[in-house]
Structures are given as structure tokens and as C-alpha cells.
Amino acid sequence: MAAKRVDPAANAAAFIDQDDIHEPAHDRNLWAARMKRDAAAKAIPEWEDLRTIASLIKEHTLTHLDKYLEQFEANAIKRGAKVYWARDAAEHNQHVWNILNERKISSIIKSKSMLQEECGMTQFLETRGITVTESDLGERIQQLDNQPPSHIVMPAIHKTAADIAQIFSKAIGTDPNNTDPHYLNEAMRQDARKRFLEAGAGMTGANFAIAETGTFVVCTNEGNADIGAAVPRVHIASIGIEKILPKVEDLGVFIRLLSRSALGTLATQYTSHFSGPRKGGELHIIITDNGRSKRLGMDDFWHSLKCIRCGACMNTCPVYRRSGGLSYGATYSGPIGIILDPTFDESKYSELPYHSTLCGSCTEVCPVKIDISDQILRWRKVMAEKKFLPISRRLAFSAAGKIFERPNLFHGAETAASAALKITPHFLLYNRALNPWGRHRELPHFAKQTFREWFIQNKQQNQEDKQQP
Amino acid sequence: MNPREQIFDAVRNHLPAEKIDYPQIPVFQKTITELLPAFEERLLDAGATFFLPKDLREAQFLLEQQFGEASVICSATPDIKGNRDIRQVKNPHELADVDVGVIRARFGVAENGMVWLTEEDLVVNALGFLSQHLVILLKPTELVADMYDAYVKVSLEDTAYGCFMMGPSATADIGAVLVHGAQGARSLSVYLV
Numbered sequence: 001m002a003a004k005r006v007d008p009a010a011n012a013a014a015f016i017d018q019d020d021i022h023e024p025a026h027d028r029n030l031w032a033a034r035m036k037r038d039a040a041a042k043a044i045p046e047w048e049d050l051r052t053i054a055s056l057i058k059e060h061t062l063t064h065l066d067k068y069l070e071q072f073e074a075n076a077i078k079r080g081a082k083v084y085w086a087r088d089a090a091e092h093n094q095h096v097w098n099i100l101n102e103r104k105i106s107s108i109i110k111s112k113s114m115l116q117e118e119c120g121m122t123q124f125l126e127t128r129g130i131t132v133t134e135s136d137l138g139e140r141i142q143q144l145d146n147q148p149p150s151h152i153v154m155p156a157i158h159k160t161a162a163d164i165a166q167i168f169s170k171a172i173g174t175d176p177n178n179t180d181p182h183y184l185n186e187a188m189r190q191d192a193r194k195r196f197l198e199a200g201a202g203m204t205g206a207n208f209a210i211a212e213t214g215t216f217v218v219c220t221n222e223g224n225a226d227i228g229a230a231v232p233r234v235h236i237a238s239i240g241i242e243k244i245l246p247k248v249e250d251l252g253v254f255i256r257l258l259s260r261s262a263l264g265t266l267a268t269q270y271t272s273h274f275s276g277p278r279k280g281g282e283l284h285i286i287i288t289d290n291g292r293s294k295r296l297g298m299d300d301f302w303h304s305l306k307c308i309r310c311g312a313c314m315n316t317c318p319v320y321r322r323s324g325g326l327s328y329g330a331t332y333s334g335p336i337g338i339i340l341d342p343t344f345d346e347s348k349y350s351e352l353p354y355h356s357t358l359c360g361s362c363t364e365v366c367p368v369k370i371d372i373s374d375q376i377l378r379w380r381k382v383m384a385e386k387k388f389l390p391i392s393r394r395l396a397f398s399a400a401g402k403i404f405e406r407p408n409l410f411h412g413a414e415t416a417a418s419a420a421l422k423i424t425p426h427f428l429l430y431n432r433a434l435n436p437w438g439r440h441r442e443l444p445h446f447a448k449q450t451f452r453e454w455f456i457q458n459k460q461q462n463q464e465d466k467q468q469p
Numbered sequence: 470m471n472p473r474e475q476i477f478d479a480v481r482n483h484l485p486a487e488k489i490d491y492p493q494i495p496v497f498q499k500t501i502t503e504l505l506p507a508f509e510e511r512l513l514d515a516g517a518t519f520f521l522p523k524d525l526r527e528a529q530f531l532l533e534q535q536f537g538e539a540s541v542i543c544s545a546t547p548d549i550k551g552n553r554d555i556r557q558v559k560n561p562h563e564l565a566d567v568d569v570g571v572i573r574a575r576f577g578v579a580e581n582g583m584v585w586l587t588e589e590d591l592v593v594n595a596l597g598f599l600s601q602h603l604v605i606l607l608k609p610t611e612l613v614a615d616m617y618d619a620y621v622k623v624s625l626e627d628t629a630y631g632c633f634m635m636g637p638s639a640t641a642d643i644g645a646v647l648v649h650g651a652q653g654a655r656s657l658s659v660y661l662v
């Protein structure tokens with residue numbers, strides 16, 4: 001049965017229309033993260049070189065992925081980890097279930113893992129009687145509200161403190177009128193503590209996996225992954241095949257980029273390196289494909305596998321900031337979501353490529369130089385070729401959409417209307433009769449270049465990158 | 470074919486035709502010249518505090534001053550005395566009531582205020598995460614400039630667990646307001662001694 005098509009524009013309209021609080025706060029908070037990212041980037045003279053190097057390391061690894069996967073596996077086993085392979089979500093979840101079931105474990109504590117999210121693991125385990133507790137505060141908020149995360153780094157960023165006070169009052173008996181983040185955090189800390197101590201296993205994802213040593217790295221600000229790994233006897237880590245880096249020294253580049261890009265901080269508070277089980281513990285690593293090898297074979301889209309899940313493209317995206325992540329109706333939202341989600345289900349996510357102004361800002365901030373807005377454009381072509389009929393709500397984007405479906409047209413359109421870039425936001429923002437996007441908004445922040453300029457420069461840049469030794 | 474072989478097959482069949490070489494990572498010009506002051510500043514940015522006791526005796530005294538109310542102090546370093554012997558701990562759960570954990574770090578990173586702790590330094594990993602407050606001892610000479618130098622020093626071959634800790638536990642998940650003490654330590658004090 002085909003899944004119902006997601007209509008991101010309609011969902012976004014609902015997010016904007018709910019009141020005068022949520023969407024402006026969302027926009028403001030994400031833009032603040034983007035500004036902090038800019039300041040952090042500017043403070044490093046070699047920032048642009050780092051992006052290029054990171055991109056090349058990822059491209060090198062992905063074009064030699066079989067070799068590095070073998071190396072990682074061999075070293076992880078040597079260090080005492082048990083390694084499992086999962087072709088898809090079902091196999092991944094089955095491995096987790098088998099590990100838990102064999103050990104009669106009935107409750108687990110997990111930190112954030114987009115891969116586990118992709119696999120629908122929590123629901124799978126819950127229907128088998130396992131109690132699953134999210135330990136990241138944002139993820140826990142979303143879990144208690146029966147929603148998926150809306151942002152890959154800030155899962156509950158679309159909610160206000162008042163929303164969270166309501167959720168916590170129902171779930172853990174806090175005062176519904178007390179919206180002080182310190183108070184709410186403390187209440188959840190106390191509640192989570194018990195769960196950490198009761199859990200039979202701790203689950204984590206991984207930000208990076210190092211072939212050379214069989215190590216994987218987990219970055220958090222709360223230390224929740226570390227408690228999950230240090231307290232229960234069993235640690236299970238889910239790792240996508242694209243997380244591999246060849247060497248330990250690569251981390252010097254990637255750790256410098258990751259949190260600066262994500263939140264504008266110098267690093268996450270905890271950058272933890274797991275090489276084999278801890279003293280007295282067990283370590284299980286589930287290396288999972290779930291569509292990644294197929295993506296690797298897509299000439300136009302395999303670069304999306306370089307993604308380090310920093311969320312910078314979401315924070316900067318004028319459409320994402322105003323839509324809220326749940327509008328995308330998918331595991332991944334924002335610009336990265338637009339280029340990943342259709343690889344899971346083209347029909348269901350056929351509208352996502354139109355949920356963009358193609359302003360190019362995502363490509364500019366991406367720490368691994370993924371050509372995100374190029375890929376969005378190419379997905380539009382795919383959708384147009386496959387004749388996915390537009391949902392009527394796309395009206396708001398349709399003029400721009402037509403232009404971008406035929407890339408050879410947009411140079412002319414751009415000159416004629418002094419940049420196609422500007423057409424789209426006007427459509428989006430000022431035509432209130434058509435849509436709610438125009439409410440009390442100033443123009444969002446756009447790339448200084450026009451799309452065309454960026455497009456050309458980016459092409460040159462890519463060629464230069466490739467010439468580098 | 471088992472799933473492992475099928476994944477390798479799928480990867481090999483889908484490898485992009487063009488192979489990209491591993492890039493040269495140049496030695497970047499160091500921007501930090503005075504490591505200690507930079508490290509101290511970054512500690513404060515990360516929400517940590519630091520102290521400069523003259524010697525270990527003074528450090529012990531400082532600890533008692535700073536955490537006079539604490540009922541359980543567990544030290545993983547012979548340099549500081551607590552009242553819970555970590556070498557007797559059989560199960561991490563026994564550390565659930567620790568008020569202050571004391572650990573000696575291997576080195577610090579001036580670029581961001583991180584300290585490097587391994588399983589050997591923590592003795593029981595959970596000490597670094599179940600303790601309400603942390604005191605980290607660090608020789609002020611044991612500093613590197615940045616993450617490039619830091620990763621030369623970590624030697625992941627020798628430890629099952631290593632953590633760069635940058636200040637106390639933090640979150641901004643509620644209304645984008647920064648709060649310390651999300652799940653891990655509420656505070657982190659570095660004693661430069």
C-alpha cells in the first residue's frame with residue numbers, strides 16, 4: 001500500500017497559523033544558532049580549508065567504503081565488540097530484540113540516534129514489551145508528546161517552555177504553570193536518573209566510526225549517552241555504514257567542524273570514544289545499511305552520504321525555520337531531509353523538493369560541502385520526470401517551481417526579475433491571499449549571492465576540489 | 470549469502486566509479502600561543518570553573534571548602550582522598566549516590582577547555598557521569614593547543630573508553646535556554662595542580 005503523500009506546505013501553514021508565538025520563536029532560535037555558527041566559523045582562519053578537507057575525507061571513504069567497513073569490523077572485533085550486520089530496519093530491530101531477549105532485558109535507556117529513528121526501533125521494541133526511555137531531554141519531550149524529533153540536533157525546538165510544562169505536568173507531575181527551564185530540567189533529571197539505574201541496556205548511535213582502531217565516537221551535550229554506556233551492563237550501538245572515517249586524526253578535523261556548525265559551540269560537552277566493551281560490560285555494534293548502499297550508487301545523490309547530521313542546513317533554511325521540522329512528515333527534515341527522504345520513498349516524499357526556495361544557503365554552511373540545493377533541484381527533475389502530480393497547496397511555490405524544473409530557464413528568469421531568488425520569497429511571504437507565509441514577516445536572510453552566481457562558483461569550486469592532490 | 474556479504478556486495482556494486490584520494494591535511498598555523506590562559510578562558514566559556522591550588526594539600530583543603538556539604542566523595546586519583554573507595558566498587562550502580570567525583574585528567578585542550586579522561590583514569594566509567602559534581606585534577610603543563618594535537622595524544626589503542634569532557638552537562642532543549650546539569654554532572658571544577 002502506498003503511503004499517503006506528505007504535503008509540507010499545508011503542514012507548514014498549520015504550524016504558522018496555530019498562533020503568534022511558535023513560528024516566530026522557532027525562527028528566532030534557529031537563526032540565533034546560525035549566527036553563532038557564523039561567529040564560530042569566522043574565528044578559525046582555516047575554516048574553509050577544513051570544510052574542503054572534511055568533504056574529501058568523506059568522499060575518499062565513501063569511494064573505498066568496502067575496504068574501510070572491513071577494517072572497522074575487524075578492529076572492533078579485535079577490541080572485543082560483537083558486530084552484527086543489518087540490511088534494513090527490520091534486521092536492525094531484530095538484532096536489538098535478540099540481544100535484549102536473550103538477556104531477559106525488559107527496559108532500555110537510549111540516547112539520540114537518527115538511525116534508530118529511521119528504523120522505527122522504539123515502536124518495534126515497545127510492541128514486544130520493552131520499556132524504552134529516551135535520555136536526551138529534547139528526545140524525551142518528543143517521546144512523551146508522541147511525536148518524532150523535529151530537528152536532528154534540537155528535537156523539541158518547535159515547542160515553547162509552556163508546551164513542555166504541560167507535557168511534564170501530565171507525565172511526571174510537575175506544576176503546569178511553572179515554565180522555568182531550570183525547574184523543568186531538574187524534574188526530568190530526577191525522573192531519568194531512576195530509569196538509568198533500572199535499565200538493562202543502554203543504546204546509542206554514533207557520530208563517527210574509525211576504521212583504523214574500531215572505535216566509534218558519540219557526541220552529546222548532556223552526557224546521556226555516556227550514562228547509558230557506563231551504567232547498564234550492555235551497550236548496543238547502531239551505526240550506519242556511512243559513518244566510517246579512516247583514521248583517528250580525521251577526528252581533529254570533524255570534531256572541530258561538528259558542533260561549531262550545529263550550535264556555534266566549540267565542541268559538544270562530551271565527545272566519547274568507545275573501543276570495545278568497558279570493564280565488566282558487553283558491547284554490541286549493529287552496522288546498518290537501510291538504503292545507504294543504494295544511495296551510494298545514485299550518481300546525482302551519493303554525496304548526501306557525507307552528511308554528519310549537524311543541522312546547520314536546517315538552521316539557516318528560511319523555509320525550514322518557518323515550517324517547523326514536523327511539516328516534512330519524515331525522519332529527516334529541512335534541506336538534508338529533502339534530499340534524503342525521497343531515497344526512502346519517492347512517492348510519499350515527492351512534494352519535499354518543492355519545499356525550498358533554492359536560495360543556496362544550506363550549501364554555503366554545510367561543513368562537508370554537500371551540494372544540497374543542487375540536489376534539491378535534481379530531485380525536482382526526478383519528481384517531474386516521474387510525473388508526481390503536485391498537491392494544490394504547492395501553489396505558493398508554483399511559479400518558482402516551474403522555473404526550477406527547467407534549469408535552463410532560470411538564468412533568464414533571474415535576469416528578468418532581478419534574481420529568481422527574490423521572486424520566491426515574495427511569493428512565499430507577501431501574498432497573503434495565497435498562503436499564511438506572509439504574515440508580519442520581514443524578508444528572511446538570504447545568501448548574498450544569487451543562486452546563479454552561487455551555482456557557477458560552486459561548480460568551479462567542485463572542480464578545484466577535485467584537482468587537489 | 471548472509472546479510473553481511475549482501476551488504477558488502479551491494480556496497481561494491483554501488484561504489485562511485487571515480488575514486489577520490491585521501492587529502493593531505495596541512496599543518497595549520499597555531500592561533501593560540503599561550504596555552505594556559507586560553508585554556509582557562511575556554512573552561513569558563515564551557516560553564517566550568519578553575520582553581521590554582523599550590524599543591525595537593527591545598528587541593529584537598531579546597532575540595533573540603535568547596536563541597537563541605539557533600540556526604541559522598543569518591544576519588545579515582547590517589548592525589549585526593551574521598552570517603553568512598555572506588556577500587557571496592559563492583560557495580561556502577563554503587564556510585565548512584567556520589568556527590569562529588571574526583572578524577573585526574575591526562576591532558577587538556579586550550580582550544581576549547583576539554584579534558585581527556587580514560588577508563589583507567591575513571592576506574593569505573595560511571596564515576597564521570599553519575600556524580601552530581603566533578604572535580605578534575607590537571608597538571609597545568611599538560612595542555613595541547615588544539616584538536617589536531619589532542620588526537621595525536623589520545624592513543625585509542627590503549628583504552629576501551631576515552632572522553633573529552635568540556636565543562637558540565639548542558640542542554641538547551643527547553644525554550645533554547647542554556648541549563649547546566651541535564652543528565653551528567655551539574656558542575657565541573659578543574660584544579661590545576
Ligand code: SF4
Pocket residue numbers: 261306307308309310311312313314336362365366367368369370372
Ligand atoms: S547536510 Fe551538511 S549542513 Fe545539513 S546536516 Fe548534513 S552535514 Fe550538516
